[in-house]
Amino acid sequence: MSGWRELWHVDFLGNELGAWTLAFVTLLVTFTVLPLAKRFISVRRRRHIVPGPPRVHLAIDLAALLVERTNAVFLWGVAVWVGSRYLTLEPRLERWLTIGLVLLFWMQAALWALAAVRYGIDVRRKRSSGPDTLLQSSMAVILFLAGLVIWGVAALLALANLGVKIEPLLAGLGIGGIALALAVQTVLADLLASLSIALDKPFGLGDFLAVDTWQGTVEHIGVKSTRLRSSSGEQIIISNGDILKTRVRNYGRMSERRAVFQLGVHYDTPVAALAAVPHAVREIIEATPNTRFERCHLLSCGERALQFEIVYVLTNPDFDLYADAQQRINLRILERFRAMEVNFAAAVPTAVRLYSPPSPAQDAGGQQRLL
Numbered sequence: 001m002s003g004w005r006e007l008w009h010v011d012f013l014g015n016e017l018g019a020w021t022l023a024f025v026t027l028l029v030t031f032t033v034l035p036l037a038k039r040f041i042s043v044r045r046r047r048h049i050v051p052g053p054p055r056v057h058l059a060i061d062l063a064a065l066l067v068e069r070t071n072a073v074f075l076w077g078v079a080v081w082v083g084s085r086y087l088t089l090e091p092r093l094e095r096w097l098t099i100g101l102v103l104l105f106w107m108q109a110a111l112w113a114l115a116a117v118r119y120g121i122d123v124r125r126k127r128s129s130g131p132d133t134l135l136q137s138s139m140a141v142i143l144f145l146a147g148l149v150i151w152g153v154a155a156l157l158a159l160a161n162l163g164v165k166i167e168p169l170l171a172g173l174g175i176g177g178i179a180l181a182l183a184v185q186t187v188l189a190d191l192l193a194s195l196s197i198a199l200d201k202p203f204g205l206g207d208f209l210a211v212d213t214w215q216g217t218v219e220h221i222g223v224k225s226t227r228l229r230s231s232s233g234e235q236i237i238i239s240n241g242d243i244l245k246t247r248v249r250n251y252g253r254m255s256e257r258r259a260v261f262q263l264g265v266h267y268d269t270p271v272a273a274l275a276a277v278p279h280a281v282r283e284i285i286e287a288t289p290n291t292r293f294e295r296c297h298l299l300s301c302g303e304r305a306l307q308f309e310i311v312y313v314l315t316n317p318d319f320d321l322y323a324d325a326q327q328r329i330n331l332r333i334l335e336r337f338r339a340m341e342v343n344f345a346a347a348v349p350t351a352v353r354l355y356s357p358p359s360p361a362q363d364a365g366g367q368q369r370l371l
Helices: 002-008 017-046 054-068 072-084 091-127 133-161 166-183 185-200 240-245 271-286 319-340
Strands: 208-211 214-221 225-229 235-239 248-250 257-265 291-301 306-314 368-370
Touching: 017 054, 017 072, 054 091, 072 091, 091 133, 133 185, 185 214, 185 240, 214 235, 225 240, 235 240, 257 271, 257 319, 271 291, 271 306, 271 319, 306 319
Parallel strands: 257 368
Antiparallel strands: 208 214, 208 248, 214 225, 225 235, 257 306, 291 306
């Protein structure tokens, strides 16, 4: 027994062998208990066994998520720190251990903060009705900017904890930031524009946009540019700053499609037949599914024809449905007018024709001319 006591008090590298044993056992126990607790909390969170009202549920769920996002390297650092409490280390070794632990702590704090931001975005998206493509498209921008702020603050706080005076560093960063901002004005303008898009949400993924002469479906909203996929297949890349400087037509926000088209009727048509045209057109449009008739009037007496203007609303904004409905209406009008002996006027020569068939991006009003 006395031999074990003597061995326990044997000096080894500045500490008794017993102190080294306690430190090693504490390290193993700590690194065993912490991962097991982390796994237990993670399993409980995935099973959604969290009692209490919604706010308490969110708080507990967030705390469990942060535990789940704890890095294994950080757990090793905690275990080493707990075990080192039994030892008396040299000042230099103690200093290096402190530096490592401080860096690990603020690295883990930054990861926790990013996880909390992502959790807040996910909660906001789940509470919205339907798929929130606007939030999904702006998530990358929000996380990028949040990451810059969080990692910057974490680095400054770590340096402050290590005894570094950060005031001169902040002053130098301010001057350097001004010089950098002047050097990368375009990139910075696009970055701020992406933040504006993320907050204001003028469009989202899947929306069909017309930006000046460019048209396409939004595929990606990045930090510097927005990518559109055109109807012909190619990808169009537009900087975020340019998008905010111009007028954008967002056809993805259409809830209904208003269609306007004209009929050119010959001057020889009897007045009684002309008077019957609005009623006939109304019956045709009302018999077409997903449409709402608005008006049909003889608005003008043109050089070549009597111009009827017809307006109706398609309750579904899909362009293919609009094309099918318009085709059905046109065929029924041709059939009905022949039965009524109403003749269309001669077509306008190609050289002076003012209308071209609408494309998916040029059909906001669904305007067309039938002569």
